[in-house]
Amino acid sequence: MSNFLQKFGAYWLGKLERLGRATLFLFHLVAALASLVKRPSLLVKQLHASGVMTLSIVLVSGLFVGMVLSLQFYNTLIDFGQEERVGTLVALTLVRELGPVVTGLLFAGRAGSAMTAEIGLMKATEQLSGLEMMAVDPFKRVFAPRFLAGFIALPMLAAMFSAVGVMGGHLVGVEVLGVDANAYWSQMHSSVSFTHDVCNGLVKGLVFGFVVSWISIFEGADCIPTSEGVSSATTRTVVYSSLAILGLDFLLTAVMF
Amino acid sequence: MNSRTSEILVGLFMLLFLLAMFVLAMKVSNLTSLNSSEGYTLTAKFENIGGLKERARVSASGVRVGEVTRIIYDPENFEAMVTLRLDKAFDAFPLDTTASIYTSGLLGEQYIGLDPGAEEDFLQNDDEITLTQSAIVLERLIGQVLFSRSGGS
Known part of the structure; x- marks a missing residue:
């Protein structure tokens, strides 16, 4: 019995210790951000790796999510003769919830796991130690540009996701199912608020970008430097990021709307 | 990939974002009717x-x-x-x-x-x-x- 208790306690102590390390890591990371002013080319390179490379999957999923939403809402609303509301519903769902959340999940899977694997492999092959030997701070050179790039790229991708999703909704709702095009856009226009809906969606994207980049980089830098360690760190990145996104989304929605 | 290509792509990415924001502001939401000051x-x-x-x-x-x-x-x-x-x-x-x-x-x-x-x-x-x-x-x-x-x- 006491053996079991000891193991249980040790398990949670380990978790807490890891959380503490992650927090310290975050402070370190934020402090290193200032050095990017001197070398913006590092940031551009990472924006390419995490933003541009994720773009295609985000745009394609945005299109399909918008199309599916339009189809589902249409089928329900037609019973009430309110199918003109499809535009409003599609836009609100995308801008408020699905845009940031689905983009965040895709980003964690596509860019976050890549960041973890890259940094983990750098650690396993002792490139990070090598940098330190050459008096190059890996926080400034490796971690900070990736962190800022993820932080910036996610809300941008979320905005694109929502915009493309609305287009997809138009494609199915108006072109295929025959909702009046003017009604689709004007109903949407009159019930979506820029400050309340669009900007809050962007804030969600920023929060998710912050959390996903933090988790991805920390898992990479904290992994056991073996091939097995890197693989389990990559898995953890995706799992923790997804859970964090879904949990935070609920909290943010409760506060915002 | 050389840095010039990636810089161009990042520039395009930014443009696309601005375009998306424009769509969200003008077509999807009511920013236009808000500025009727x-x-x-x-x-x-x-x-x-x-x-x-x-x-x-x-x-x-x-x-x-x-x-x-x-x-x-x-x-x-x-x-x-x-x-x-x-x-x-x-x-x-x-x-x-x-x-x-x-x-x-x-x-x-x-x-x-x-x-x-x-x-x-x-x-x-x-x-x-x-x-x-x-x-x-x-x-x-x-x-x-x-x-x-x-x-x-």
């Missing part, structure tokens, strides 16, 4: 506003001329005070214009309809529309019908 405001007191909400439509002859910006309860007169913001283009409503609360369709949202009167002078900024007609509350209407029927028999 050149409009003017009017107030109107209603006995009962029913389900009227802020940002509801204000229309004249069915054409949108402005929106409801604020609804507060006036505890002195026991009435609802509604502030309307009208477009600058529609600044010629006579002083005896009536403001009524209508419902679009049977289950639709409520809006304010303006019916112009015959006065020569026009409503100015911060004026009050004195002639108002409250929203029709369905329960009250049913109550009246039942009452009048039982009274008649």
Whole structure:
């Protein structure tokens, strides 16, 4: 019995210790951000790796999510003769919830796991130690540009996701199912608020970008430097990021709307 | 990939983001109608506003001329005070214009309809529309019908 208790306690102590390390890591990371002013080319390179490379999957999923939403809402609303509301519903769902959340999940899977694997492999092959030997701070050179790039790229991708999703909704709702095009856009226009809906969606994207980049980089830098360690760190990145996104989304929605 | 190509792609990425924001701001949401700072405001007191909400439509002859910006309860007169913001283009409503609360369709949202009167002078900024007609509350209407029927028999 006491053996079991000891193991249980040790398990949670380990978790807490890891959380503490992650927090310290975050402070370190934020402090290193200032050095990017001197070398913006590092940031551009990472924006390419995490933003541009994720773009295609985000745009394609945005299109399909918008199309599916339009189809589902249409089928329900037609019973009430309110199918003109499809535009409003599609836009609100995308801008408020699905845009940031689905983009965040895709980003964690596509860019976050890549960041973890890259940094983990750098650690396993002792490139990070090598940098330190050459008096190059890996926080400034490796971690900070990736962190800022993820932080910036996610809300941008979320905005694109929502915009493309609305287009997809138009494609199915108006072109295929025959909702009046003017009604689709004007109903949407009159019930979506820029400050309340669009900007809050962007804030969600920023929060998710912050959390996903933090988790991805920390898992990479904290992994056991073996091939097995890197693989389990990559898995953890995706799992923790997804859970964090879904949990935070609920909290943010409760506060915002 | 050399750095020039990736820089170009990141630039395109930024442009695409701006385009998406433009779509979200102009087509999806109502940023365009928000910046009607050149409009003017009017107030109107209603006995009962029913389900009227802020940002509801204000229309004249069915054409949108402005929106409801604020609804507060006036505890002195026991009435609802509604502030309307009208477009600058529609600044010629006579002083005896009536403001009524209508419902679009049977289950639709409520809006304010303006019916112009015959006065020569026009409503100015911060004026009050004195002639108002409250929203029709369905329960009250049913109550009246039942009452009048039982009274008649």
